[in-house]
Amino acid sequence: xxxxxxxxxxxxKSFGPTxxxxxxxxxxxxxxxxxxxxxxxxxxxxxxxxxxxxxxxxRGTVELDGHVISGLAPHRINRLGLSRSFQITSIFPRMTVxxxxxCGLLWSRGYRYSFWHLLGRExxxxxxxxxxxxxxxxxxxRDVPAGLLSxxxxxxxxxxxxxxxxxxxxxxxxxxxxxxxxxxxxxxxLIRRVTEGKTLVMVExxxxxxxxxxxxxxxxxxxxxxxxxxxxxxxxxRAVQEAYLGxxxx
Amino acid sequence: MNExxxxxxxxxxxxxxxxxxxxxxxPWLLVLLIALALPWLFYDWSRARHSGFVVAMLSQMSMMVIxxxxxxxxxxxxxxxxxxxxxxxxxxxxxxxxxxxxxxDGSFWLPTELIPLAGGLGGLAFAIVFGYIATKQxxxxxxxxxxxxGELITACALMFKTFFGGEGGVSTNRVIGTSLFGLxxxxxxxxxxxxxxxxxxxxxxxxxxxxxxLGRMANACRDNFERAQFVGYDPSRVRFFQFTLSGFFxxxxxxxxxxxxxxxxxDTVAGAMSANALLMTYIGGVGxxxxxxxxxxxxxxxxxxxxxLSNSWLVYVGVLFILMVTFAPGGITGLVLMHxxxxxxxxxxxxxGPYARVVLPSLILATGFVLLVELCSFITIGAAQGxxxxxxxxxxxxxxxxxxxxxxxLVIAGGFALWREGRHFRAVWERVSEEIKAAGREL
Numbered sequence: 001x002x003x004x005x006x007x008x009x010x011x012x013k014s015f016g017p018t019x020x021x022x023x024x025x026x027x028x029x030x031x032x033x034x035x036x037x038x039x040x041x042x043x044x045x046x047x048x049x050x051x052x053x054x055x056x057x058x059r060g061t062v063e064l065d066g067h068v069i070s071g072l073a074p075h076r077i078n079r080l081g082l083s084r085s086f087q088i089t090s091i092f093p094r095m096t097v098x099x100x101x102x103c104g105l106l107w108s109r110g111y112r113y114s115f116w117h118l119l120g121r122e123x124x125x126x127x128x129x130x131x132x133x134x135x136x137x138x139x140x141x142r143d144v145p146a147g148l149l150s151x152x153x154x155x156x157x158x159x160x161x162x163x164x165x166x167x168x169x170x171x172x173x174x175x176x177x178x179x180x181x182x183x184x185x186x187x188x189x190l191i192r193r194v195t196e197g198k199t200l201v202m203v204e205x206x207x208x209x210x211x212x213x214x215x216x217x218x219x220x221x222x223x224x225x226x227x228x229x230x231x232x233x234x235x236x237x238r239a240v241q242e243a244y245l246g247x248x249x250x
Numbered sequence: 251m252n253e254x255x256x257x258x259x260x261x262x263x264x265x266x267x268x269x270x271x272x273x274x275x276x277p278w279l280l281v282l283l284i285a286l287a288l289p290w291l292f293y294d295w296s297r298a299r300h301s302g303f304v305v306a307m308l309s310q311m312s313m314m315v316i317x318x319x320x321x322x323x324x325x326x327x328x329x330x331x332x333x334x335x336x337x338x339x340x341x342x343x344x345x346x347x348x349x350x351x352x353x354x355d356g357s358f359w360l361p362t363e364l365i366p367l368a369g370g371l372g373g374l375a376f377a378i379v380f381g382y383i384a385t386k387q388x389x390x391x392x393x394x395x396x397x398x399x400g401e402l403i404t405a406c407a408l409m410f411k412t413f414f415g416g417e418g419g420v421s422t423n424r425v426i427g428t429s430l431f432g433l434x435x436x437x438x439x440x441x442x443x444x445x446x447x448x449x450x451x452x453x454x455x456x457x458x459x460x461x462x463x464l465g466r467m468a469n470a471c472r473d474n475f476e477r478a479q480f481v482g483y484d485p486s487r488v489r490f491f492q493f494t495l496s497g498f499f500x501x502x503x504x505x506x507x508x509x510x511x512x513x514x515x516x517d518t519v520a521g522a523m524s525a526n527a528l529l530m531t532y533i534g535g536v537g538x539x540x541x542x543x544x545x546x547x548x549x550x551x552x553x554x555x556x557x558x559l560s561n562s563w564l565v566y567v568g569v570l571f572i573l574m575v576t577f578a579p580g581g582i583t584g585l586v587l588m589h590x591x592x593x594x595x596x597x598x599x600x601x602x603g604p605y606a607r608v609v610l611p612s613l614i615l616a617t618g619f620v621l622l623v624e625l626c627s628f629i630t631i632g633a634a635q636g637x638x639x640x641x642x643x644x645x646x647x648x649x650x651x652x653x654x655x656x657x658x659x660l661v662i663a664g665g666f667a668l669w670r671e672g673r674h675f676r677a678v679w680e681r682v683s684e685e686i687k688a689a690g691r692e693l
Contacts, residue, residue: 074479092473103470107482111463113491
């Protein structure tokens with residue numbers, strides 16, 4: 001197995017007295033497509049929030065490419081090469097689609113907090129933003145305020161913003177939630193294409209998406225990993241069937 | 251040979267560039283022309299002097315344009331509601347007044363033209379200090395901290411006499427004889443043109459700032475600060491830089507204030523001044539860059555012109571503000587921009603009738619309202635001042651019930667008619683908007 005992109009060691013999280021994550025240890029190999037599944041309330045999104053620094057861990061460590069990142073602010077973790085999307089679409093609604101993508105590019109291209117570059121004159125940056133727009137099939141919508149896009153388009157835009165900074169590790173939180181069958185197929189094709197060569201971790205409810213995209217599936221139930229392995233092994237795992245698949249909850 | 255080639259090649263390009271510049275920025279250039287020409291339209295040729303009132307009002311407008319635009323760098327562009335923006339305007343003014351005094355004493359040399367820069371740097375320095383505290387927070391906490399800073403500095407202005415001069419403020423004299431162009435800056439008109447130059451520079455710089463990475467990330471943090479974090483930005487840093495730059499421009503406005511009035515008192519840092527920034531920006535419109543310019547011009551016009559006509563002008567400003575917040579949260583520019591899609595689709599004519607039908611009831615309602623407000627004002631302040639209430643030559647007796655009944659009747663009748671016509675207007679507006687949407691789908 002290659003070196004781990006993300007490594008969780010005995011990660012715990014409680015909100016007040018309520019434990020949500022109770023000792024998760026997990027390795028995500030570099031270049032792997034890793035799906036996290038589990039029933040509602042299992043703590044999947046919380047786990048994402050711990051990895052991306054949105055919430056601090058109560059106990060344990062999170063490593064990204066060998067650096068400990070637990071305790072760092074989200075923007076610092078992002079600068080180390082981890083980018084994420086949100087379960088509820090998170091874009092810049094009053095800015096145009098093009099501006100949204102360009103904002104995603106700025107930090108990674110070294111612009112920092114510059115107030116002396118005029119963005120209109122930064123050709124390489126603007127070309128990169130246009131290329132990304134083409135990647136997520138939103139070229140025709142470039143000057144529309146992002147808040148006016150359709151739901152599926154907003155999801156595609158969010159994936160665009162997420163990959164824009166060139167992070168090697170991408171976390172997608174339910175990228176196909178609320179989509180129709182054909183929209184889901186498009187989204188899956190898009191995700192497959194734009195995360196080529198990157199490490200991908202995603203939370204997903206749609207089992208066809210999970211078994212279609214993932215190399216490794218981790219099952220989380222009540223804040224604990226009950227199984228982790230290739231999709232076929234997970235499907236055959238008795239504990240998983242009992243705890244999750246067998247109940248046919250979804 | 252090569253040189254002549256490049257020369258002939260660049261010349262048409264620069265001519266086209268200038269034409270392009272005019273085409274892109276013609277509204278600004280038009281406003282600039284008007285600003286330059288207006289003092290001469292009110293010039294008293296028989297006595298060979300400028301109208302002091304007009305020059306003073308225009309000077310006030312220009313510095314308020316800078317102040318309101320700098321406020322919108324926080325409010326509209328970064329989503330930061332500040333209740334203490336006057337702090338940077340006023341402290342800039344104090345710094346500029348001290349700079350003037352020091353230059354006059356010969357402590358150091360600075361051209362008169364650059365005195366507003368001293369104000370700007372003062373504003374910047376204080377914005378760094380207070381911004382460091384305030385921009386760690388956003389939303390309500392930020393608003394509360396700025397309110398506290400505003401109160402703090404107002405209190406300090408009365409306590410620390412060496413810097414603030416106590417209640418009397420800091421007086422100065424702008425005729426320091428260090429002009430780069432040999433101007434004395436005794437006449438107000440010379441100061442006015444200096445203000446116009448600084449206003450043009452400040453507007454241009456603030457406009458360019460919106461197109462920089464910082465300007466865009468300020469928008470991004472306003473829209474969704476969490477997302478901004480996950481593209482690598484620290485939203486509190488973005489707020490801090492935006493806040494400090496905004497403080498710089500507010501300070502430039504304060505510097506111009508010091509030059510104009512030659513005295514800076516604690517009112518310039520006080521809450522009413524901060525509220526002014528908020529009013530001007532909101533009424534003009536926070537969503538468009540030019541919005542605060544319109545708001546500043548309108549509010550100063552109300553302040554200097556309507557205040558001559560009526561004691562109750564602040565009531566009208568307050569009502570205007572409430573009406574804007576309720577019915578036009580985008581401000582005046584927002585109202586205008588709402589018409590853009592209808593204008594482009596060529597359906598604007600359809601609104602002419604409905605517009606005409608709301609005008610009359612609005613006028614009736616406004617007349618009735620103004621009558622009632624003025625009656626109230628004359629029965630109290632007016633009586634104390636010994637004024638009598640005359641409208642178009644007729645003297646109105648506020649002690650008599652007649653005028654009160656007329657006012658009430660106008661408000662009720664106008665209000666009812668406006669309510670009905672307003673519904674009609676809205677129906678037409680919605681129908682036209684639906685048609686445009688349908689036409690958009692067909693395309």
